Amino acid sequence: MFERLQSRRLAVLTLALVTGLAGLAYRLVDLQVLRHAELRELASRNVRRDMVQVPRRGDILDRNGNPLATSLTVKTVCADPTLIDPHQARVARVLAPLLDLDEGQLADRLQIRTRVTEDGRVATNRYVVLKRKVTIEQWQEVAAAMRKLDLGWDEAALGSEQQATLRNLRRSAVFADPVEDQLRVYPNQRLAAHVLGFVGMEELDVNGTPVIQIAGKEGMEWSLDQQLSGVAGWRSTEKVKGRELVMGRWENVQPRDGLNAVLTLDSVLQLILESELAEALAKHHPLSACGVIVRPRTGEILAMATLPNFDPSQPGASPADSRRNRMLTDVIEPGSTFKIVVVSGALEDGRVTLGTRFDCEQGAFAYGGRVLHDHDPYGVLTVEEIITKSSNIGAAKVGILLGPDRLLEHIRAFGFGSRTGVPLAGEVAGIVHEVKDWSKVTIAQLPMGHGIAVTRMQMTMAMCAIANRGLMMRPMLVDRLEDAGKSITARYAPQPGRQVIRPETARDMVRALKTVTQEGGTATRAALDHYTVAGKTGTAQKAGPGGYLPGKYVASFIGFFPADQPELCIGIFFDEPHNGYYGGVTAAPVFKRVAERAAAYLALTPDIKPESETPVASGTKGAEAGVRTAYVENR
Numbered sequence: 214m215f216e217r218l219q220s221r222r223l224a225v226l227t228l229a230l231v232t233g234l235a236g237l238a239y240r241l242v243d244l245q246v247l248r249h250a251e252l253r254e255l256a257s258r259n260v261r262r263d264m265v266q267v268p269r270r271g272d273i274l275d276r277n278g279n280p281l282a283t284s285l286t287v288k289t290v291c292a293d294p295t296l297i298d299p300h301q302a303r304v305a306r307v308l309a310p311l312l313d314l315d316e317g318q319l320a321d322r323l324q325i326r327t328r329v330t331e332d333g334r335v336a337t338n339r340y341v342v343l344k345r346k347v348t349i350e351q352w353q354e355v356a357a358a359m360r361k362l363d364l365g366w367d368e369a370a371l372g373s374e375q376q377a378t379l380r381n382l383r384r385s386a387v388f389a390d391p392v393e394d395q396l397r398v399y400p401n402q403r404l405a406a407h408v409l410g411f412v413g414m415e416e417l418d419v420n421g422t423p424v425i426q427i428a429g430k431e432g433m434e435w436s437l438d439q440q441l442s443g444v445a446g447w448r449s450t451e452k453v454k455g456r457e458l459v460m461g462r463w464e465n466v467q468p469r470d471g472l473n474a475v476l477t478l479d480s481v482l483q484l485i486l487e488s489e490l491a492e493a494l495a496k497h498h499p500l501s502a503c504g505v506i507v508r509p510r511t512g513e514i515l516a517m518a519t520l521p522n523f524d525p526s527q528p529g530a531s532p533a534d535s536r537r538n539r540m541l542t543d544v545i546e547p548g549s550t551f552k553i554v555v556v557s558g559a560l561e562d563g564r565v566t567l568g569t570r571f572d573c574e575q576g577a578f579a580y581g582g583r584v585l586h587d588h589d590p591y592g593v594l595t596v597e598e599i600i601t602k603s604s605n606i607g608a609a610k611v612g613i614l615l616g617p618d619r620l621l622e623h624i625r626a627f628g629f630g631s632r633t634g635v636p637l638a639g640e641v642a643g644i645v646h647e648v649k650d651w652s653k654v655t656i657a658q659l660p661m662g663h664g665i666a667v668t669r670m671q672m673t674m675a676m677c678a679i680a681n682r683g684l685m686m687r688p689m690l691v692d693r694l695e696d697a698g699k700s701i702t703a704r705y706a707p708q709p710g711r712q713v714i715r716p717e718t719a720r721d722m723v724r725a726l727k728t729v730t731q732e733g734g735t736a737t738r739a740a741l742d743h744y745t746v747a748g749k750t751g752t753a754q755k756a757g758p759g760g761y762l763p764g765k766y767v768a769s770f771i772g773f774f775p776a777d778q779p780e781l782c783i784g785i786f787f788d789e790p791h792n793g794y795y796g797g798v799t800a801a802p803v804f805k806r807v808a809e810r811a812a813a814y815l816a817l818t819p820d821i822k823p824e825s826e827t828p829v830a831s832g833t834k835g836a837e838a839g840v841r842t843a844y845v846e847n848r
Contacts, residue, residue, distance in 0.1 A: 748772020
C-alpha cells in the first residue's frame, strides 16, 4: 500500500516535472524561434539610438570675403525636474536673466509632472526643454551659474545624501542636448536684406528619421538652398543607461557641410547705396526707394537695395511690403528713361541720325485723338537734343517714323517682356502688348515710356547694354562656391546675352546721353567733377483705375561713368516722391552722391582732368576704407 502510494507520488512528480520542462522548452522555442525577429527588434529599440548629424549651413559672403550670412552653433538647454525639486524657484531666479525668460514661467516649467503611458507605466518629465537656439557663450554662463548655485545650505555640515543631491543639482539638473543646433546670423543686420533673403525651419526625412533643419525661404538663401544646406549624416549606435557603447556603433556617416557662396555684391558699395537712399527717403518721403549698381561689361550686381527693408533675422517683424524686392517684383511705367530704346532702334535701323531734326510743335502735338505735351515748349530739335531735353513729342515722332513692328522688335530685343535672369525668386517679366492690341496712340505713347510696364532691373540692364557697346549681359549675383577650406567648387563666368544694337549705334547713344548731364540737359545734378556721366532721367505719372493718377509719379535716373569706358552703371528709383518729383531733381542728386563715394572707394581713374594740378584724393573714411585692393583684383 505504501509502495503504491510512493509510486503514485513519483509519477505525479515526474509528470509535473515533464510538464514544466515541456512548457519551458515551448517557451524557449517561442522566444528563440517563433518570436525571435519580434523580440530582437524590441531589444534593439531599447538600446539602439539613431542620431542625425546635421551639416553646417554654408556662409554667404560678399566679393571680398566679408560675411553677409553665417551659421552659429547653438545649444538646446534642458532640465531634469526630478533633480531640481523642491528648488524650482531658486533655480528659475538664477537662470531666467541668463536665458531671457520670465522667472515665473520658468519655475512652472521646472515642476515635476507625471503621465501614464500607453502600456500603463507612470512616466516622469525628466527631459524639459527650457530654451532653444542658445549660443555657446550663453550656455557656458548657464553652466557656470549652476555650478555655483547656492541653496543657502551649510555645505560643510551636509550629510552624504544631501551632498549627492546638491552635486546632482549643480552638475546634471540643467544640461545641453547632445545634438547641436544652428542659428542663422546676419552680421550686418538689414544690409542687403532683399538679396540675402531669410531662412525658416523645415522637416526633412534623413535615413528614415524626421529632422527639423534650416531651409532658405527667400533671396539667395532660397536660390542656393541646396548648395548651402549640405548633406546630413547619421549615427546608429547602442546606449546603455544613457551612455553610448562605441563598440556598438552600427553606422556612422559623417555629414557634409554646406558650401559657402561668394556673391558679386560689395558690402561697402551696398552700404553706400543704402545710406544714400535712406537720406533721400527722409527728404522726399516716397513709398519706396530702390537702387542698383552694376558693372556693364560683366553684368555683376555690386549692390541692390530697396527701402523700406527688413531684418533677415526677424522677417516676420516687418510688413510683407517691406520684404518685397521691388527691383524685380514690381512693374512701373518707365517714363523718359525708355526713350533710349526708341532712339537706339531708329539709329540702328538707319531711320535717323543724331542730327536728324524733328518739329516738337512748341509743346503740344495732337495724334491718335490725344494731345501729347512736353514739359517745356520746344520747336525744332535734333535727335540728340530730343535726348538732351527729354522731349516727349520728339521721341513720339521718332517712334512713329520707326513704325510699330520694328519698335516692338527693338523693345523685345532690349529684354522687355522677359525676365532678366537674376537668380532671385519673384522676378516678373513685365507687360509688353502685341501690336494687334495697340490703340491708335500707342505708337506715340510707348516712346515716352507709357503703355508699357517694366521692372527697374530691366530698365537698368537696358542702359547697361548701351554702356557695353550694345551687348546685353545677363545680371550676375553669384561669383563662386567654396568649401570650408576655401577650395573653389564652382565658378560662374559672365554670360553674354545678345547684341542689342551695333557698337556704332551704342557709341552714338553714349554721345547723346552725355549731354543729359551737361548744361541744358535734364540731369545736370547728376554730373560729376572728375568723370563724364551718360544717363537718362525719367518722370512717369502713375497709372491707376480710370487713368493716370494726379500728383503721383515714379522718378528715376539711370547713368553710367566714365561714359566712354564705363565701370559702373547706377539706377535710382523713387515711387511717389514729395518735395519735388522730377527724376532730375530727386533721383539724379542721389546718383551723384552714390557715384562719387563709389568712385573714391574703388579708386577709379578720372576721365576729366582737374583744372588745377592738385591730385584728386582717392582715400575714403569710415567703412569705405581698406577694401579697395581686393575689388580691383577681382575686376
